[in-house]
Amino acid sequence: MTIFPELIIFDCDGVLVDSEALAARIVSQTLADYNIVLNPQEVANQFAGYTDEAIRDHFNKISDAKLPEDFAQIVERATIDQMAGELERLPFIKETLSTLEYPFCVASNSRTDRLDSALVKTGLGDFFPKERRFSSSMVKHPKPAPDLHLMACEMMKVKPEQALIIEDTVAGATGGKNAGIAVFGFVGAEHIVDKKGQGQKLIEAGAYAVFDDMRQLSMMLKDYVAA
DSSP, X not given: OOOSSSEEEEOSBTTTBOOHHHHHHHHHHHHHTTTOOOOHHHHHHHHTXXXXXXXXXXXXXXXXXXXXXXXXXXXXXXXXXXXXXXXXXXXXXXXXXXXXXXXXXXXXXXXXXXHHHHHXXXXXXXXXXXXXXEEGGGOSSOTTSSHHXXXXXXXXXXXXXXXXXXXXXXXXXXXXXXXXOEEEEEOOSTTOSOHHHHHHHHHHXXXXXXXXXXGGHHHHHHHHHHO
């Protein structure tokens, strides 16, 4: 019997783990080392969902204070160092994954080492064995390009139109839409202050629906399949 969706692709930061606030703070601190002043909330507002390489390239185009080639690695090391004491998984995500009736994987704009660390340190590693982890390190063009989501589908042997993505950022939702994959927007992470506003942005980026509590996912999937 064929099930639908045949695959659920979870983003990591802001969907599985509540890491966006930590990541924004580390980026803010690292930018300050190069005389670029942006507070953590401004970083989150402007760059949530984008890779650290994309942030580097952005400022190297508009700023006289050039960021180093290894800016992403600097941010990654600092973030991993801070994870042990601060990183938490999203509420009810472990229970949701334990009872989910659909195959699933993770596709994240984090680099591989950071993705692995986030999953292990929040107790989610066993849900996502290595063959079901896909990171920005694995593609030339990460989100909002469709490449990462399409690679996840290819490696999981599922057609894009048979998959569904859960994303918390416009970049992620845009990547899903560009890949031809249905998107659910998630706005339940702590860093999202204006949940209604962010939800509207996700809808405008192509999300089919938006939710803010992982306990809602099962019913949303049933409603989506029925529709």
